[in-house]
Amino acid sequence: MTLYKAPLDDLRFALHEVLGAEQTLTSLQHGDGHTRDLLDAVLEEAAKLSEQVLAPINASGDEEGCHYDKATATVTTPKGFKEAYRQFADGGWTGLTMSEALGGQALPGVLGTATTEVFQSGNLAWSLYPMLSEGLCHAVEVHGTEAQVERFVKPIVEGRWTGTMCLTEPQAGSDLGLLKTRAEPQADGSYRLTGTKIFISAGEHDLAENIVHLVLARLPDAPVGSRGISLFLVPKFKIKADGTPGERNAVAAGAIEHKMGIRGSATCVMNFDGAEGWLVGQPNKGLAGMFTMMNAARLGVGVQGLALAERALQNSLNYARERLQSRALSGPKFPDKPADNLLVQPDVRRMLLTQRAFVESCRVLLLYTALQTDVEARATDPAVRQRASELVAFLIPIAKGLVTELAQESTKEALQIYGGHGYIAENGVEQFVRDARIITLYEGTTGIQAADLLGRKILQLQGTGLKHFLEEVGAFCKQHAQDESLRSLVGPLAFSAKAWGELTMKLVQRVQGNPEELGAAAVDYLYYSGYITLAYMWARSVAAADASNHPAAFKQAKRDTAAFYFARILPRTLVHQAAIEAGVDTLPAVA
Numbered sequence: 001m002t003l004y005k006a007p008l009d010d011l012r013f014a015l016h017e018v019l020g021a022e023q024t025l026t027s028l029q030h031g032d033g034h035t036r037d038l039l040d041a042v043l044e045e046a047a048k049l050s051e052q053v054l055a056p057i058n059a060s061g062d063e064e065g066c067h068y069d070k071a072t073a074t075v076t077t078p079k080g081f082k083e084a085y086r087q088f089a090d091g092g093w094t095g096l097t098m099s100e101a102l103g104g105q106a107l108p109g110v111l112g113t114a115t116t117e118v119f120q121s122g123n124l125a126w127s128l129y130p131m132l133s134e135g136l137c138h139a140v141e142v143h144g145t146e147a148q149v150e151r152f153v154k155p156i157v158e159g160r161w162t163g164t165m166c167l168t169e170p171q172a173g174s175d176l177g178l179l180k181t182r183a184e185p186q187a188d189g190s191y192r193l194t195g196t197k198i199f200i201s202a203g204e205h206d207l208a209e210n211i212v213h214l215v216l217a218r219l220p221d222a223p224v225g226s227r228g229i230s231l232f233l234v235p236k237f238k239i240k241a242d243g244t245p246g247e248r249n250a251v252a253a254g255a256i257e258h259k260m261g262i263r264g265s266a267t268c269v270m271n272f273d274g275a276e277g278w279l280v281g282q283p284n285k286g287l288a289g290m291f292t293m294m295n296a297a298r299l300g301v302g303v304q305g306l307a308l309a310e311r312a313l314q315n316s317l318n319y320a321r322e323r324l325q326s327r328a329l330s331g332p333k334f335p336d337k338p339a340d341n342l343l344v345q346p347d348v349r350r351m352l353l354t355q356r357a358f359v360e361s362c363r364v365l366l367l368y369t370a371l372q373t374d375v376e377a378r379a380t381d382p383a384v385r386q387r388a389s390e391l392v393a394f395l396i397p398i399a400k401g402l403v404t405e406l407a408q409e410s411t412k413e414a415l416q417i418y419g420g421h422g423y424i425a426e427n428g429v430e431q432f433v434r435d436a437r438i439i440t441l442y443e444g445t446t447g448i449q450a451a452d453l454l455g456r457k458i459l460q461l462q463g464t465g466l467k468h469f470l471e472e473v474g475a476f477c478k479q480h481a482q483d484e485s486l487r488s489l490v491g492p493l494a495f496s497a498k499a500w501g502e503l504t505m506k507l508v509q510r511v512q513g514n515p516e517e518l519g520a521a522a523v524d525y526l527y528y529s530g531y532i533t534l535a536y537m538w539a540r541s542v543a544a545a546d547a548s549n550h551p552a553a554f555k556q557a558k559r560d561t562a563a564f565y566f567a568r569i570l571p572r573t574l575v576h577q578a579a580i581e582a583g584v585d586t587l588p589a590v591a
């Protein structure tokens with residue numbers, strides 16, 4: 001079995017020393033009790049559940065996968081998943097960040113993000129079951145009625161039921177405007193839904209007594225495209241007057257997918273054959289409704305990348321310490337042993353430091369973004385809320401797009417450190433590579449995140465989020481300009497931030513001249529922006545470590561990893577800049 005120990009020290013460092021979470025949270029509305037002690041206590045409980053319950057069924061869940069029974073159209077999840085879900089629900093985790101109106105504990109989003117990392121590291125496939133439920137609850141809270149909250153959402157928050165997000169259809173993936181599922185109004189105010197959804201995570205399973213589907217569908221008179229999509233709630237079992245599950249609704253899993261990774265997660269084809277459903281929000285405004293939930297879902301998938309990269313790092317580091325192979329280039333370091341360990345090889349250290357440089361800065365980025373969602377939701381000053389909202393909107397495509405891509409590199413490097421042993425299933429690290437592959441695809445592919453960043457957040461919204469972010473980076477650089485110990489980071493960071501602003505201006509002009517330039521530059525712009533964003537997170541981390549009471553070794557490790565990042569990773573921006581400047585002419589028609 002692969003190792004997993006929740007990185008509580010680094011989580012606490014990011015939350016408290018780097019981000020000053022307590023100070024921000026306790027200044028927000030209803031934030032009195034959101035102290036460091038509370039955050040730390042919750043994290044410790046999450047660590048226990050993940051290490052003791054979720055992590056041990058990660059490999060076995062992958063090996064066993066889900067079972068589909070055609071006769072009953074039911075899915076059995078791998079051994080231990082159901083019991084783990086019960087423990088999770090009994091522990092109150094299903095309502096951790098849900099509002100009190102939903103019956104939740106209304107704890108901060110940043111704490112939810114930190115605990116989610118810990119659960120997802122333990123078992124990514126399992127963690128998809130509660131994750132999809134969360135999106136549904138928030139969507140109905142914002143767009144639904146009180147009666148819908150009472151009927152459909154509260155049992156999910158209590159952990160008795162779960163939820164899904166049913167968007168994708170065979171002909172409608174990135175482009176949801178193409179979806180065809182129909183919803184016919186009925187005399188009693190309900191709707192009958194007919195159509196097929198594919199790739200629905202947790203569409204059918206045995207963890208809970210009912211499943212509520214949040215479904216995008218079209219009303220009979222709906223305009224074509226994305227302006228004609230409405231949102232519906234469709235329960236697996238119709239709900240009786242007393243709120244308990246009644247007769248079976250006409251929605252069922254037609255199959256489950258056999259897939260590369262996250263095999264313990266049931267990915268279902270869902271057939272709606274005149275299923276009873278209920279409209280959420282306004283007719284034809286469903287996509288907009290769903291998009292308000294997108295930030296949380298995309299942040300959650302970014303966290304999946306971090307979670308996998310963290311576990312892969314822990315295991316590859318441990319392997320590199322123990323594996324004896326070859327001698328150091330400068331002569332034996334362990335002369336009494338048959339060979340030195342892998343850590344003496346600079347190239348192995350390069351792979352480990354790459355992983356560490358990504359993991360620790362991505363953690364700060366994701367928690368930083370999550371903290372801004374708390375500010376957006378609860379700050380008393382509307383101007384502060386507005387700024388946070390613009391920052392979040394800007395950072396989400398980076399938090400999702402970049403972190404999930406870096407998780408590919410991280411898990412690949414982890415496997416590489418194992419040599420051929422990494423390719424062998426028994427050693428477990430190949431599962432991380434397979435599990436990671438989905439995260440750049442669902443909740444919007446990397447191409448879609450990049451188009452969102454450049455097309456919407458920079459062009460349409462006139463780069464307001466970027467401006468806030470660059471101002472913050474500028475203020476940090478100014479504050480530390482005379483700080484001798486930070487000079488090697490602050491100089492390059494200030495230079496990169498300035499270059500980022502200039503490149504963005506030039507790119508905007510080019511795109512205004514030819515819209516095709518947007519698609520040609522977008523993914524490189526996402527990486528370019530992301531690497532500078534992480535450089536800022538590294539500089540802040542070193543400043544925070546220096547100012548802390550952590551042991552000298554901790555401070556030195558932060559400093560060394562930051563130096564590695566600035567010397568060997570940040571220069572990747574130059575390659576992306578060159579690709580951006582090469583423009584669309586270098587992407588000729590492909591026959």
Ligand SMILES: Cc1cc2nc3c(=O)[nH]c(=O)nc-3n(C[C@H](O)[C@H](O)[C@H](O)COP(=O)(O)OP(=O)(O)OC[C@H]3O[C@@H](n4cnc5c(N)ncnc54)[C@H](O)[C@@H]3O)c2cc1C
Pocket residue numbers: 132165166167168172173174175198199200201202259267438441442443444445446447448451
């Ligand atoms: C395991 C798994 C679980 C999933 N869970 C769910 C779920 O719970 N609910 C749900 O509704 N869906 C779910 N999905 C579906 C997932 O969200 C879609 O697969 C994803 O949105 C991509 O759609 P697609 O597969 O149709 O690819 P396409 O949209 O056909 O895209 C193919 C390629 O073209 C690129 N592309 C397309 N359009 C553009 C554009 N405008 N700009 C730039 N590039 C573009 C894409 O980036 C991609 O590389 C899941 C999928 C999988 C595999």
